[in-house]
Amino acid sequence: MNRYIVRIELHDAKPEDYDVLHQMMIGAQFSKKARCEDGSAYRLPTAEYYTETMENSDELLHAIISAASAATKLRGGSFEILLSKLDSLTTFHC
Numbered sequence: 001m002n003r004y005i006v007r008i009e010l011h012d013a014k015p016e017d018y019d020v021l022h023q024m025m026i027g028a029q030f031s032k033k034a035r036c037e038d039g040s041a042y043r044l045p046t047a048e049y050y051t052e053t054m055e056n057s058d059e060l061l062h063a064i065i066s067a068a069s070a071a072t073k074l075r076g077g078s079f080e081i082l083l084s085k086l087d088s089l090t091t092f093h094c
Contacts, residue, residue, distance in 0.1 A: 002055070
């Protein structure tokens with residue numbers, strides 16, 4: 001099973017654009033919580049998502065681009081994506 005975190009930045013976006021992005025990403029089997037090595041769940045920052053899948057990064061990128069495109073469609077905005085495959089995940093927060 002492959003584990004990924006993705007960060008999506010919508011340029012010149014309104015809050016409702018991120019609402020669309022969130023719904024599209026949840027529909028594509030991404031979560032707002034990442035599972036850590038110790039089994040705990042960590043809530044990710046805004047516009048970051050986590051998934052565990054058998055798909056490779058190219059297959060995932062297609063779904064992510066579709067979600068970001070849908071979110072920016074009405075305003076004709078652009079976006080940036082950072083997709084990272086995880087070997088491990090450790091968090092620190094205070």
